[in-house]
Amino acid sequence: MTQTPVLELIGISKRFGDTQANDDISISLDKGEVVALLGENGAGKTTLMSILFGHYTPDSGVVKVAGVELPQGKPRAAINAGVGMVHQHFSLSANLTVLENVMTGTERLFRLGSNTRAGRKKLMEISERFGLKVDPDARVGDLSVGEQQRVEILKALYNDAQILILDEPTAVLTNIEAEKLYATLREMAAKGLSLIFISHKLHEVLAAADRVVVLRGGKAVAERKAKDTDRAELAELMVGRRVARPVREASTPGAVVLSARGVSVGTKLTDLDFELRAGEMLGIIGVSGNGQTTLAHLVSGLVAPDDGTFEVFGEPVTRASVTAMIEKGVGRIPEDRNAEGAIGDMTIWENAVLERVFSSRFSKAGLVDRQAARTFSSQLVERFDVRGGDPDKRIRLLSGGNMQKLILGRNLMDDPKILIAAQPTRGLDEGAIAAVHARILQARKAGAAVLLISEDLDEVISLADRIQAIAGGRLSPPVDADKADPRQLGLMMAGDWDDVEPAHAH
Amino acid sequence: MDVIEIFASAGLWGAVLRIATPLIFGTLGALLCERSGVLNLGIEGIMTFGAMIGWLTVYSGGDLWTGIMAAAFFGALFGLLHAVLTVPLGLSQHVTGLGITLFASSLSYYIFRLSVPLASSPPTITPFQPIFIPGLSDLPFFGPALFSQTAPTYLGIALALGLAYVIFRTPLGLAIRMTGENPHGAEAQGVNPIAVRIGAVMAGSALMGVGGAFLTLSAFNSFFPTMVQGRGWVCIALVVFASWRPGRALLGALLFAFFDAFQLRLQNVIGAIPYQIFLMFPYLLSIAALVVMARRARVPQALMQPYRRGER
Amino acid sequence: MRIERRPHRPLSLIVLSPIIAIAAALAVSGGLIAIAGANPFVAYGLILRGAFGSILGFTEMLTRATPLILTGLAAAVAFRAKVWNIGGEGQFYIGAIAVAAFASGSWIAGWPPVLVIPMAMAAGAIAGMAMLLVPLGLRLKFGVDEVVTSLLLNFVALLFVSMMIEGPLRDPLAFGWPSSVPVVDAATLPKLIERTRVHIGLIVAIGLAFAIYFIQARTVFGLQSRAAGLNAPAARFAGVPWVRTLVIVACMSGGLAGLAGAIEVMGVRGYVASDLSPGYGYSGIIVAMLANLHPIGVIAAALFAAIMFVGSDSMSRALGIPSYIADVTVALSLLTMLVSLFFTQYRIVR
DSSP states (O other), X not given: OOOOOSEEEEEEEEXXXXXXXXXXXXXXXXXXXXXXXXXXTXXXXXXXXXXXXXXXXXXXXEEEETTEEOOTTOHHHHHHTTEEEEOSSOOOOTTSBXXXXXXXXXXXXXXXXXOHHHHHHHHHHHHHHTTOOOOTTXXXXXXOHHHHHXXXXXXXXXXXXXXXXXXXXXXXXXXXXHHHHHHHHHHHHHTTOEEEEEEXXXXXXXXXXXXXXXXXXXXXXXXXXXXXXXXXXXHHHHHSSXXXXXXXXXXXXXXXXXXXXXXXXXXXXXXXXXXXXXXXXXXXXXXXXXXHHHHHHHHHTSSOOSEEEEEETTEEOOSOOHHHHHHHTEEEEOSOIIIIIOXXXXXXXXXXXXXXXXXXXXXXXXXXXXXXXXXXXXXXHHHTTOTTOOTTSBGGGXXXXXXXXXXXXXXXXXXXXXXXXXXXXXXXXXXXXXXXXXXXXXXXXXXXEEEEEESOHHHHHHHOSEEEEEETTEEOOOEETXXXXXXXXXXXXXXXXXXXXXXXXX | OOHHHHHHXXXXXXXXXXXXXXXXXXXXXXXXXXXXXXXXXTHHHHHHHXXXXXXXXXXXXXXXXHHHHHHHHHHHHHHHHHHHHHTTSOOOHHHHHHHHHHHHHHHHHHHHHHHSOOXXXXXXXXXXXXXXXTTTTTSTTHHHHHSOOOHHHHHHHHHHHHHHHHHHHSHHHHHHHHHHHOHHHHHHTTOOHHHHHHHHHHHXXXXXXXXXXXXXXXXXXXXXXXXXXXXXXHHHHHHHHTTTOHHHHHXXXXXXXXXXXXXXXXXXXXXXXXXXXXXXXXXXXXXXXXXXXXXXXXXOTTTTOOOOTTOO | OEEEEXXXXXXXXXXHHHHHHHHHHHHHHHHHHHHTTSOHHHHHHHHHHHHHSSHHHHHHHHHHHXXXXXXXXXXXXXXHTTOOOOOHHHHHHHHHHHHHHHSOSGGGTTSOHHHHHHHHHHHHHHHHHHHHHHHHHHHHHHOOOHHHHHHHHHHXXXXXXXXXXXXXXXXXXXXXXXXXXXXXXXXSOOBSSTTSSOBTHHHHHHHHHHHHHHHHHHBHHHHHHHHHHHOHHHHHHTTOOHHHHHHHHHHHHHHHHHHHHHHHIIIIISSOBTTXXXXXXXXXXXXXXXXXXXXXXXXXXXXXXXXXXXXXXXXXXXXXOOTHHHHHHHHHHHHHHHHHHHHHHEEEEO
């Protein structure tokens, strides 16, 4: 074939400070083709797409659309050339309507009036043609996540995009919604659009793409036709070595240490039932935004139940108290490291002891015992292999994986009886994930009861003994992890669990 | 005179429009800044500077409209300073704004003192005169109540309607709103959020300057330090009260001015209460408005959040 | 060109930033002085001579620095925990009027100073605390930004003080502008140096700066309040009693500003009038920022502001440059300090 590719990235390099985010990457895309860009967090996928779209200027390299070079650093130029970007974090405004979101920036700024009639007509046509139905006058904040993504795609199509870039498009979707999305994308390719999507999920890449480009450490390390490769090969290419995630061994659960019967919290959680035994792990799977945050806050002592019975070691909890939870021996890993887990501008030792500083171990008569605190954090850094963990350094300087090791460590140092792990591996690379999993399994083996709240299906299936799904603030009955299949869990995550046969705690 | 008579006096209603005018300009200015995502606490100082420079322009021989233009120009200049510090550099909008207020007010006193020697009574200029509108201004009651204002007052009312149109009906307004709600979204659509914010803050600050100039060029005829008397802060409260909508900002300013004019007249009726209680009223009213609206108002989502490319 | 966070904050830059900021502010003000037709170097020389050239000038500068240290600490303590107390001016006046009310009657006249002085100071501090607890309460209860409410309350406080000194607390013997009854002798602070105005309030202010430094650096409360200011959700997750911490911070901050007013009455004026403060509350914010919110730095920053204020008075008499130039310089140094602090955290690349 001698046809000019619709899009070419040639020799793109970009450096941020000490990291080479992109190193001489070249990729091409043909008309009607779907290319997947596969790589771990930090492999350089998002940087590359930001360069393509003009958010960043590359240190070297060019972007060509239909053989014509794009000026650098001008999003508007990319849009005009027919490149549309669908962002992972939607670039939408919740307070504006669908039509307003779509029309922003599409008319000359200093026009005296906006031609909303023409805009509405065009939007309806596109939405008709590609089967992406939305109400143009709905406030975006009132739409579901799936609908918001539709708006995000419509926005690109409204700009007459011929090339669509999708950044982790299924990150916030249930697997059923994701399957629908990929069907839509294939259909769009069949109608002549060309697509690149970014993902780190192997099965998606294999199912939806024609061609897969693997990025690792800022380099394009391999390129495969989707039909000529398999999961194992892609996994190894992506990670660069064989990394086996640890899997749970059988255990004998002990007494019930944590239980909820009919627990409700505001409008976020409704009528929850679960129980957790010593030495077992209960996995809570669900799509982001279905009440996980409140659930994590409930078991971490930040909110109290409004209704129902919530018991820790058989004692009912009626008042929210973090310190009471910590004193009872509950270790807590917050779902967002940077927002709740660490205070970036405080030192590592301060972060290590902050939640236990009230205890006589780290303070006397209201004064912080810095000696004890520093010793504790040095031991922690040593035992949990926190790279670059000088106690007097600000924690901001640690990588995500090492920060998570520190957070894990400060909870595991004292062998907690209960461990709450909310999204413990979110945003980590494969090596760090394996390390975190090993630590959590270790705690379970040592007799801790573990509550694992996660969006990662593979993670929950391989670690948890029993699994409950959370949807719309309600919990499904538990199923045995051994008997669970992804299809069934997918239905449960969508809130459909009437046919589920509950597992009985042993 | 009793309370009923106060309502029936045309003077009250004339005063309402007069008192409201600087608040209308100031509130619209603050609203425009905030719609793009920037809180501008420089308003108090910018109004002071506008009052001074407007007056000084006329005092040194310029005409009244040149005074208004000068106030707008220097307002925009202080807006540029605030915008450069808070938008590309992303400094704290609270602290920067206060710094602008302290800088702009002390600079106005300095320039005023430098240009006008200390005298027992401050020098005066000839301010704007009420516009006579044939047919309307000589109506009984309504004439003096509504149609005996100076030109800037009518301009302020027209401006509120014009700004509402710009914000809700034009591509530029949409770009401003998007920038204040989600600058990343604006950037993704090819709108430069930094340029939009700098522009909005400059334009908004120009309006603040004009609001200040009204004080010296229409409401009074001289300049004296501390004459703005917290009106800027009241405007900041009115923006919240107005839920970031220009039309409601106009209503809010009028309502506020009504209470202010009313309490001034009430002082004469009720002699036993110290006048300071009445003077506290506007500030307490602003606080009450904030309390009532704080949770109800639909705040621009990116207000006070600095935008840096590629950083979320 | 892009702005990038520095991986390390060089200590030299942090230490130098206030000096760079002040130099930049002086440079701009120098331009304004030159426009007014005077030689800026001569003017700055006269300012320094005004503040250091005579015992009188020097002690006057220290007297002026005393309330600035206290209002500076008030802002520094609050800002560190992200409690935006802009109401220092109002708290200052409320503290002052509380002392005038408390320590002026004949009932207290016979009491010994060792009792009256601490009690009067406490009265001022408590009044200041109460004044700040209102906006903090509105923030915690209704989500109202305390910046605007504490600003608006400044005007309310001033009107309240005006009402008091024209009403119940009016001094019937005073001529001209209304002023409050004077405080009793037992509530008057002893002078540090005879026949000057500098009083032991200066020692109290410096002592408090060190005490606050100790609290912030060494105590559990210090660690927790810093955590609350830097990252509220993480502090709450770690079990920091968030509301309690903010309330204590507000009490410290409002108390310090109230104390500043009390001490100014007890040490300098002897009574309250509506010109008691030339904006000490607002200048305190600048002092705190110049000190990068460090309590010991507040002392140095307050001295800088005091030098400018006192020195410019005598410079103004000699050169005819309005003494407002001091306010301009000090306000500018806040803006330049913000910029130079920015460059300790970020750098511009390419």
